[in-house]
Amino acid sequence: MLRRVKHWGPGLLLLAPTIILVGVFVYWLIIENFRVSLTNQHTARPSDKYVGFENYTNLLADPNFQHSLWNLLILTIVFLGGTLIFGFLWAWMLDKPAKGEGFFRAVYLFPMSVSFIASGVVWRWLLSSLQTDQPGGERTTGLNRLLDSVGLGFMQNDWWSNPTWGIAAIAVPAIWQLSGYVMALFLAGFRGIPEELREAARIDGCSEWKLYRHVIFPQLNPVMLSAVIIIGHMSLKLFDLIRAIVPDANTYDVQVPATMMWVKYIGSDYADAAAIGMILLVLVALVVVPYLMYTSRAEKR
Amino acid sequence: MRRSLTLIAAAATLGLTLAGCGGSGQAPAESAAPASEATGEVGVFTWWADGSEKAGLDALVDVFKADYPNLTFDNLAVAGGAGSQAKSVLAAQLKAGTPPDSFQAHAGAELQDYIDADQLEDLTAFYTENKLTDQFPKDLIDRLTVDGKIYSVPSNIHRSNVVWANVEVLEKAGVDPNKPADSLEGWFADMDKIKASGKTPLAVAGTWTQTQLFENVLLSSLGVDGYNGLWDGQTDWKGAEVTKAIEAYKKTLSYTNSDRDSLSDWAPATQLVEDGAAAYNLMGDWAEAKFAQDGKKAGTDYSYFPMPGTAGVFNFLADSFTLPVGAPNPAGAKAWLSTIGSAEGQTAFNKVKGSIPANTTAKTDDFSEYQKSAIKDFSQDKIVSSLAHGAAVPVAWLNELSTAVSKFGGDGNVAALQDSAAATAEKFAK
Structure with missing residues (x-):
């Protein structure tokens, strides 16, 4: 008996602080939150x-x-699509033996090191909705002013102040910030494919497109999945960026569940806020849990 | 090696348990001690963290220090979001049972939540002891009284139905700045002229300032009784009168700047009037402090008048201070409250903040011209409670209505705003 304790005891003791802290501050709070969501508080x-x-x-x-x-769905689709397209394109370009790869890699990755709050303050100014052809247009700033001064004035728009598609404008800074991260993932994926495979395909007479279609893409699938999961769950939880860009939390055009939860919480509607929290948790779990199951099964194999 | 690891793990676990045990405790001080003999620290929670509000608080603290040299003032101000950030911090503290000694809250319906939650001490006895009941206007006392008890001491009174105008912009557009419109129709006609002159007629900012504009259009269109009835159920939200009022709000909104949601708070909207980019800004009279701070002169640089159609009505909101249940230093808190209620404290604070004293015995000789006119109006006007500032309805009601107003800013759907406002009123009405 004592020997057995000696076997797992020290390990358990070492882990105990973590288990207790995570148990109290994550799982117990989830249960408490669920309890509040069932009350009429x-x-x-x-x-x-x-x-x-x-x-x-x-x-x-x-x-x-x-x-x-609905806003959350638009945000997630645009955010995911944008980061995957840009991330893949940049990785693909850098994968070719190109000059200054290290420099560009750093340039693309750099935005990720800025916090959402800090970049959000700048993007609030960039995404200002005033347009030059509107009354008071001489005060126009940010992207609209920039577009106007390079002769692309017709591309000005009201960004996140649009009642239907406004939320997609919030995805723009998010894409700017995280495309570099997706690029790094894809670059690692590209580098993981042995050169011999490409050579073998070329010897067999594969065209460049077929090489990608049948050799490269299938091997990038796990990377792609990781990118979708990571960006997807970030998008579902996105709160700080919206809060930093949009001055008033209670702004209908760009309301997502995370910001609505905040508004309800500030208004002392604890039950509704907790219920929104639980719904968000379930949404994120729907994305993350299958992925965890998939990876643990892959590891066992 | 193994043994030392075990030791470290054991020590870590033990440390954690010990840390968990400490912390609580600190018995509440004796509440029977009179304010004059109080000692120690008084922690006061506000959202007055910068600008004229901070300056006002500093002036008040100076009076407090002179009144009670034995007490130290602990400033617990939390900045941001017109108090919304502060309120969430406060809610957490109250929930955890560790309140500050005194905290700021808008007088009126907003206090109701705290009263319902049994988080405030009854201050009725404090009022009688300090003879405050006679020093505050009866209208105000009535609005502070809940079931015969008073729970807070008002520090200042603000008016939300004031339009601030840029004199030069008005003159250039051919509008007489000395003869403001007396009805919404007249105002719309003036704003058409301003629009034609190429300026933005009306500056407004994010959701809460739009809600403030909405409440004052409602007040102007429905009149005092109609407006008050919206909150106590006497006015039918689904009625034709309200439809007409919302149509008027839609028209008003059409004169505003298109980047309203991008403006970070009320000040940038007022700034547009100061800079001559816009003609009017409907804003509570804290705007007066901003004009004064920026060195603008009333009459030549800017002018002010009650929201058209609301002359003789004072749309009121007030800040007030409370004594929370379980305050660590209740005697100190009472000392703080008596400074706030005193004529000297109110004079010092309001002169800087641009508001008017709630205490009618406060000296106001060297107040600004606007403040003097507001003091006169408050004493003779009909008084209604502001929606956007938590005086008319509880926070949850205000929040839902604000969402509907924010949505309306995008789609302009009159029926949708009316329906959701009616549904919200039904949900919260008693």
């Missing part, structure tokens, strides 16, 4: 009456919340 007045899943059904039926989910 909609004002600061303490009330612990359980209402079952009423908050969830009300939220899902609420047009404002549906709008925020």
